[in-house]
Each structure stands twice: as structure tokens, then as C-alpha cells.
Amino acid sequence: MVLPFASTKSKTLLVAFLAVSMAHQAAAAPLETNPVTPLGPVAPLDHQHPVFGGRPASDMVQAVVKADTTVSRAQLLAITNTTRRLEVSNSDVRNMEAHFQQSMEVNVETMQKKYASGEFKPSPWPSSYWPTYQDSINMKWSRSDASAAEKYAKAFGLDTQGFMDKISATTGVDSQASASRKCSSDSECSKFNDESRCGKRDGANTGYCIPTWYGLCHAWAPAAILEPEPKCSVVKNGVTFKVFDIKALLTQLYDGAGVNVVFTGARFDDADSVRDEYGRYTDAKQRDLGPGFFHIAVTNIMCRFGRSFVVDVASGAQVWNQPVRSYSINELTFMTPEGRP
Template identity: 55%
Template sequence: MDKVSADNGVDSQRKRAKCTSDNDCASRSDGSACAIREGASSGYCIPTWFGICHAWALAAILEAEPKCPVTHNGVTFQPMDLKALISDVYDGAGVSTVFTGSRFNGGTDSTDEYGRHSNNAYRDLNPAYFHIAAANLLGKLNSSFVVDVTAGAQVWNQPVRGFKVYEQTAMSLEEAAQTFYGLEEYPWNAAAKSIVYVKARMSWIYETYTDGGLVSSGEIDRFTTGAYYYYLLEMDDAGEIIGGEWVYNSDEDHPDFLWFAKAKPAANTVTKIGLSYADVSMLLEKSVACSDSASASGSAGSSASASTSSSASTGASTSGSSVSSASASTGSEGPATSSTASSTGSVATETPATQTPATETPVATTTNSGTPTSAPATTTAAPAVTTATPSGNQGGNQGGNQGGNHDSDDDQNQQQQQQQQQQQQDFEQQEHPRQSYQSFFHWW
């Protein structure tokens, strides 16, 4: 328990201000709450979005979801305990990932007269990369991936469940310039020959403390949310996507980066706090099969039980504890509920999905008939059609390395859900190259 907390729980944040209640953290401007370990009388002011969502999201996609309690070496592990343990293993494992987009860490940023952010890290993920990755990974390869769903400084890694194009309208450069910018000429990409306006929706799984097999029970639908995105795809003469621009509210609210893993952790992985991937996998397999009679040997009873109470406790920490969530294996047991089949870099054609199409038309941002004061940066390089060949691990490949998000209790989780749903409603009312990273690291 102490090792887990010191590694990625409350005690890992000892350099932060001490507190005994949330009131002690009220003067801070970072959304901190007082995180106190179970049994302790004081803790530390920690931002409520801190955690290991990068590890949870990865495990949620690559591993089968535990369903039943498992007793091993006299210790009973609930499904939630096993989700916590496998998340903690992924946090400490070395996994190669494919990553695109730049994390926005805050700092200097402003918007121009068209609503575009000046900070490149905020303005990406470029919608061209987003569209091609989502359409190909989900639509063609039936594989999921992880997305930081907020463009701002906070990091909310979520496993993606679905993607669908609801509208795509071909436009001339002149039509796009007038419609979206109030200009006579399209101002951004000199290499573009035409424009396709797209309205699409991405859905993802968010965190919950609900125990049990959420995919097998159908409860996963309760913990699925998403957002509509509006963007322009810049096309060349051959109809290939060569760039893009966010429009309407998506200038402000869009994914920050996306990534996936090339493979699961090595079978002999043991984290620095002593968690064995083989031991936890053995427990996981028993839980998935609802079998409590496996004879596999190992130290899972001692090493796992020591971390469970800390990592799975809802009251122990607002940060860092590997409370696992609802997601389960969206790749194997919960395939993407909606997707758009796509060819390579061309615009995807729509494929029917389970989500009900929205009929709202977004409200146009204020346009300006003037000419941009400085020449905007052009996007001339065609984005990669697929960022990597997925492995055969349960239909999904995710990996990653970006900070987390775990609130301290159900009320805060409900608040997150409401915030995400409100973002979705707001949208509905309105109508880099590849990089590989080795191992995970914290982003607080």
C-alpha cells in the first residue's frame, strides 16, 4: 500500500501544500482538492485531474475486462481491484507507443480574429490527422486508440469507442473562405485545391467506480460519452487530404493528441514497486473466466493485495491511485459501436452507426471580411494514412504517456460526466509527425 501511494498516489505528491480539508486548497488556482490517504488525518492539495489515466486507458483497450471476484492465497480480489492492479502494472511497464500531436501545457496563447489559437500545441491535433487516424483505425482496422479529449492544459486520456461522420460537404476554396472566414480567398493552405466540411462525432469511455464486468453486462453504455467536432479538410487535386482547420466551437474544444501501443508489456514485466504482470494476468484470466480454481503459482497474493486497498480505494486519493474504471476491453469485448470506413487519405464515406445523428446546425463564428494581417502557416504535407500496424492483441492497440485523471469520489466523477455531457450539448446546440515513446511517465 505504501509503495503504491509513494509511486503514484497521495504520497507521491508530498512536495505539494499540506491540508486537512478542501478549504485549505481553495486559494490555489489549479483545481486542487485535499487528498488524504485512508486512515490519515492530513494530506496534500492535488489537482483532481492528476492520476494515471494513460495507463488505465491503455489497459482498458489491451486487456480483457475482469468480471468476477477471484480468491488467491487467501485474498479476494474484486473486479475493481483487478482493474486497479492492471492499470498500475501498465503505469510501471515499458511499452512502445505511436504518438501524434503536441501536449499543450498552458502558457502563452491567444486567438486571432478567426478564433484560431496562436499556440501550435493548442491548435493541434490537426483535424486532418484526427480524421484519418479515427477513420482508418476504427473504420478499417477495428482498433481503438487513446485520445486526450481536452485541448487545454489538463490531460484527460480516454479510450475511444466510436467515430462517425454525420456530414461532409464538398466546397470550393472560395465557398469555404466566404462561409467560414468572410473572405474572398481561402487564407490558410496554398496547396489546397478544394475543401470538405465535416461534422463528426467521437465517443469514448470515462471513469467510474462501478464494480463488475461493465462490457458483458451492457453497463458500459452508461459510461460512454463523446463530442461533435467540426472541421475543414484541405484536399489536393487527387482528392487526398493534405491538411485541415478546426471551425466553430471546435477551434476551442478538440482532441489534444492521440496515441496507441505497439504491443502489450513484456510477459516478464515487474514494476519497480514489485507488481508482476504475469501474476496480475493470472488473476485477470481467472476473473474473466469466472474461475476461482486456477493452480498457477506466484506471489500475486502478497504483492497484489498490498496494493489493492490503496489503488482501488475511492477515499484514499484524488490523485495517482490506480482506481480502474469502466472501460474494460473496448477492442475485444466492446468493439467500436460506430465508425466510418475510410480509404487512405481520402474523405471517409459514412457507415451506419448506433448513435442517432444530430440534426442541429452549428452557429457560425463571427467572420471578418478583412485579410489576415500575416500569412498563416500552410500545411502542405499529406498526413500518414495509418500511423502503425496494429498488433493482434484483442482488437486494439493503445499505449501512451500522458497524465491522468482520477477524482476522489463518485460525486466528482459525476461532476466530470456532467461536464463532458454539457460540452457535448453545447456542440449539439450549435451546430507532426509520428513519434515513438518508450515507457510511461507521469504528467504532473
């Protein structure tokens, strides 16, 4: 569901929200039937943004569907002209063009000839998504060592407990206190049927039932693209920060950062919708971006412009943002409106 890219001149992301788990038999919908989210050309990467890796805020901008998606199979497969150009009336394409200040390449033959594969170097770096139920970067990823948050506070002369409390209140266990889902064990969370576990602060006996997918994937993914990968330990005021500590701090830095995001597509927050006879979700927002937009976005962003992007690999209510290293188009078959090659 998500596409961002790194700019070499300024830290800007292009994010396209797309469902990548579409069934293989699903028909390709016209771009105008894709849902759009009216955020404007750019929007800060904060907890009100649709890419946020947690419960959506009540004031989060909702996606809209501008066109009737109950179109026939022939309409879905129709080719509009002999040059096989993917139609580009969708406003999300216009937002990308405004950012790059260039028109998107939409000629299918040209895209296949010039942009059939692409790879971003250096590769985005791996890390944790710092789950909320594990108290975010307060988590001791090495049992024999302090957490990244504790190290930071000590190295810079901050009140350690106060700093860790603030981390927990914004992205950790205590950020879920208002949900009124107190617990003392994981078994108490099964009733919510949302893959929750009982998240507790270090040393606490009680905590809150928190879905395991809540975390900082929306911050780690862009950081892994935009920032050089940490390579070695560093020492600050006698405190040793290991590579994973540095990655944790970089990720935390990108949560709520003033990074502009061009967002396309939709965030889906409901239970899975049913599928139609062609394998498509009937809810247009869960169906999200179609393969036409995906093809335009990926080939232009990564291969033509040499940028990376992020995908939300889940089409349902959970958000799993992942940075992308490469792509390859292994097969391209032109279809007639009747569904024949």
C-alpha cells in the first residue's frame, strides 16, 4: 500500500498506499476508480497521517472514491488506444508529476523496454519496527545492555526515567492507556480478537492489551531509505551506542518528523470485505490502488528516477510499512476486452 522515495536534495517522501495482496485473478481497474485521500500535495509524517503504524486518529483524513467501481469486466480490461498508454486522469498521478516536475511515462511498451527492472542502492537497511507493546525504543533488545532510550538519556545528561516515560507516552506502552484495556497477562487479551498482547513497562506487573502490529514501521521505513545505514558502534560521554541502538534512535527521530509525504491511495480500517467473482474486494478502499497505478508508480519512481519507495504489504486494517530494494517485471501480456491475450 505505500510508495515513498528519497530525494538527494531534500528529505521528501512520495508515499503511495497500495494493496499488494490482490488475488491473481483480479481484473485491472481504470485509474479513475482508485480511491484517493485528499491530503493535498504534501503532508507531515505524524500520527494523524494514514501511514501511521497504529490505531488511526479520529481526525485522520478519509479516502474518497470518485467513480463507480461496479463496472463490467469488459470496461475494466478495455484498452483506450492503440499505443497502449495507461490513462492518467487520476489525481494521485498528478501529485507525483507535480513533485517530480515531470510527466509520468505511461506508454506500456516504453516502460517495458526501458524500465522492466530497477534496484535502489544502497539497499534500505533492516531494523525492528519497535513494537508499541514492547514499549518502543525503551525495549532492551540485548538483555545484557540498556535500551537505546536509556543510553540516549545517560549520554546527554537527561533525566533517564523522565525521558523513558516520555517515549512510552508517545510511542510505547503508556500511549495506549486511554484505550482502557488493562491486563496482567496475554491470555486476558484474546477476547479482543485483534492479535493483542499484554504490553507492560519494564518491571511493571500490569499493562495494556496492544495489537502486536502497532509500532514505528511508518518511521523506520523512510529512515531506512533516507539515512545512511549505521555501520559501527560509537561512544558518547562514556556510553556505547551499538548499531541497533543507532537504528532505534534514527527511527524514533522520524516519528512525527517534518518530512513531507505525497500520499496516494487509501488506508482501510474495517473488517475485510467480501470478494467479487473476479477476486476483487468489494470495498474500493480495501481494493486500494489498482495494478495500472502500481505499474506507473514503480517503474517511474525506482527505475526512471532512481528513487526507493515503501509498501504497506497488508491490504486489511493492519499497517505493515516496508522499504523496497528492487523490482522486476517478469511477464507482460496484453489483453483484449474479452479477456484474451
